[in-house]
Each structure stands twice: as structure tokens, then as C-alpha cells.
Amino acid sequence: MSVEKKYLKTKPVCKVKFIVPETLTEGAKSITLAGEFNDWNANATKLRKQKSGDYATTLDLQPGKEYQYRYVIDGERWENDSTADKYVPSNIGDEQNSVVVV
Secondary structure (H helix, E strand, O other), rough: OOEEEEEOOOOOEEEEEEEOOOOHHHOOEEEEEEHHHOOOOOOOEEEEEOOOEEEEEEEOOOOOOOOEEEEEEEEOOEEOOOOOOOEEEEOOOOOOOEEEOO
């Protein structure tokens, strides 16, 4: 998993690309992204399969903020990003959320 950030010079926006490699998605029917940017809606942000076999989506996020997120595989398995900027405790048991710092 990885996150690529591209800051725009013309607007106060950072294009953040969330990528899940093909090796982690074998057999998955759907991969979505849930986080503070979409009110933790597990169906709002779908990742699309790329030519490389990886899954990815790009969001426009406001710089100067931190956003918690997790990947949702097949609507039931919630996974952290192994390359997140940091991790914070979630409100669910001992779980943690990935954080992207923009």
C-alpha cells in the first residue's frame, strides 16, 4: 500500500493517490476507502483496478490537515495502510487507523 501526494500550485489542494498493490488484493471483489474525508462511508470511495493490477483512487484534500482512513476489502475486512504517515487509536477496541498528513 502506498500514498502519493501532489500539491497544486494553482489551488490550495493536495491530490492524494491511495494505492493498494495487486499482491494484497488477490481474490478481492471490491476495495473501498473509508475515512474522515467521506464520513467513514465504506461505500463512498471505490478504488479502481489499474492496468498494473493495483487498485487506486485519487482524492483532493485540503493541505495543513490530517485525515484518518482505512481500506475496506469486500465490504467486511478493514485494513490499515502499511505506509501511512502515522497511526492513531480508533474508537473500536484495540484497532488503529491510518493517518495521511497533507
